[in-house]
Amino acid sequence: MTIEKTKATDVVSSGLTCNTKAGEDAKATGVFEIKCHDKDGNLKWEAQSKNLVVNEGLAYMAGTALTSVTQITSFFLGLYGAAASNDPAPGDTMASHAGWTEDTNYSNGTRVAATFVTATTADPSVVTNSASPAVFNINGTTTIGGAFLTSGSVKGGTTGTLFSAADFGAPGDRSVVTSDTLSVTYTFSLAA
Secondary structure, three states, X not given: OOOOOOOOOOOOOOOOOOOOOOXXXXXXXXXXXXXXXXXXXXXXXXXXXXXXEOHHHHHHHHHHHHOOOOOOOOEEEEEEEOOOOOOOOOOOOOOOOOOOOEOOOEOOOOOEEEOXXXXXXXXXXXXXXXXXXXXXXXXXXXXXXXXXXXXXOOOXXXXXXXXXXXXXXXXXXXXXXXXXXXXXEEEEEEEO
């Protein structure tokens, strides 16, 4: 007589790998485009520079969108001059920006208003003043190293919300003289 024995064993193994961190990143970027024309309207130079949205600007955006921070309805463009190191930093504010000094060698009574169009609804959402660039009427020989966007209108003032700043790209600082005009366009994008 034969006895047969069988033994059955099943082994089941499984695993699940998933991303336990949900979320999206938003990227805030901007570009300053500056054109310098001489007294006869001839283009002398132009510069396009990516900006730094400073911490104060980031906090303003988040606070306005999701909490009770009051919306700023008027923004102004300003210029800053040459220095040993034009260097906007994330912690810069209008009251404290050690890396750059505002240049007020223009005849406009205040910093020039930035007239923005309605933001687009695409990704990225874009807002710009390209339909109405800010025009600075230069009234002295000076060197310009960059531009900034703020809620404060007073030339040389230290109040208001600093939103962003940008140094000129290579070759860097640019010279201007009396009767030159600088046209400044700011384009801001917010992408998911």
